[in-house]
Amino acid sequence: MFSVLTDNWPLFRDGFWLTIRLFVVSGVLSLIIGTALGAFRVSPVPALRGFGTGYVNILRNTPLTLVFAFLFFGAAKMDLALPNPFWTAVGALTIYTSAFICEVVRSGVNTIAPGQSEAARAVGMSFVQVLTIVVLPQAFRAIIPPLMSVLIALLKNTTIAAGFSVVEAGSIPAAMSERGENQLLTLVWITIGFLILIVPLIFLQRWAERRTAVA
């Protein structure tokens, strides 16, 4: 059982390290873009609302593999390709996950009573001020659990990149098969690896929930 891991340690180490990098980079970018898209969808400007709605409905309904395939093969034909496979994968994961984060943020905003924004508007705050000072801080409390679900899904979605020239944890089984290692044990170790990566996210969620709890 342990020899599968110890004999191929560099493969597991490099694979999971790349998974972590993919997750962190595309996670941060998705949070930024997703929140901006969420703001678009609740904004008073019809064009921004339309853009947000279109983005969410297209990207949320497209399988992630197709988003990857488009960026890797379609974009190459149109000379739009990103510099290397890592950034192409980050791009695919980010534009896909942003759609989900957008909806999570929007649902959080919807939990805030309209009277609050009306009151804030009445004291002379701009839309951006209403959003950043009054609405989003409160909305954040409601969105922590679904946001974490989206992030955990993102972590596992990184494995799709294995098929697209990004040698992360999801690509380990292919190499292990060529080395003649036991596939089932390989999968067990990969599962354990992902569990270890998810544990900090669970603790982060608990901490954030406590932090934002109503006293």
Place this chain on the structure above:
Amino acid sequence: MRMRTLVATFGAAALALTAAACGKDEPSAGGGSTDGAASDSCGELHKFTAATGVDVAGSTAFTKIKSAGKVTVGVKADQPNLGYKDADGKRCGFDIEVARMVSAGLGLDPDKIEYKEIPSANRETAIAGGEIDYYVGTYSITDKRKKQVSFAGPYFIAGQDLLVRKDDTSMDGGKTALKGKKVCSATGSTPIQRVKDEQLTEASNISEFKTYSECVSQLLDKKVDTVTTDDAILKGYAATAPDELRVVGKPFSTEKYGIGLPLADKALREKVNSILETSASDGTWKAIYGETLGKSGSDSTPPPLEKY
């Protein structure tokens, strides 16, 4: 509002379908060109007559095959002229013919084979778990794999080579000419491991995709300079787009393709070995090679069996 959402959803679905179509079409190198069109669809298969009165004493797998009345064979579907499935769902190629030959030798109608596409990474599991009866798909015989499955054969000997764009002569030196070149191969495959271990090119120049078709697509789009794997696979691709691609022809390894069988079933392995032996002596091997990989112009002979 509801209408608008509906329209957006349909728009997304249409986009997804287009993307799906692209993903399907592009990897089949040169599928659009007139030269490639002929080799992209499967033609006539070799005629085999099922042997009669076959019995393999002491083989549990054979008993299972016999009672099912058909064999389930693991194959690949994206290797032109080796293990290929065309747009109509017809299968052809050298590996497919070998699979059919073995089925006929076991006394079962080769037209009734149930094919299962098993990716390289899942081969051992599929054989050990009884999901397939045997596997024919560029399966290299290695000592490590012998611990998990048993092999009949080899039925073919291949070697790692380079597929390049037709007008590119910069890699004609073979593996020593790879420095600074963008090399593509299947994720985690032995060929790409060799490129890494022998440091034939820089780590940043290595691309790994799930299938060779995707590498070939990248080669045609000039995103990579060469695709490396066994020459048998590369010749198959070169034959689909002879005006755009060619194989360098300086193999730098030896890969013995075997038929993957359940580990404990010694009786079945001996039976399959004898089927292969017969095909080598009666000219069947030559015939099916000529109908498939032989079309690339290179000749070959059946390799000696390894009966272990």
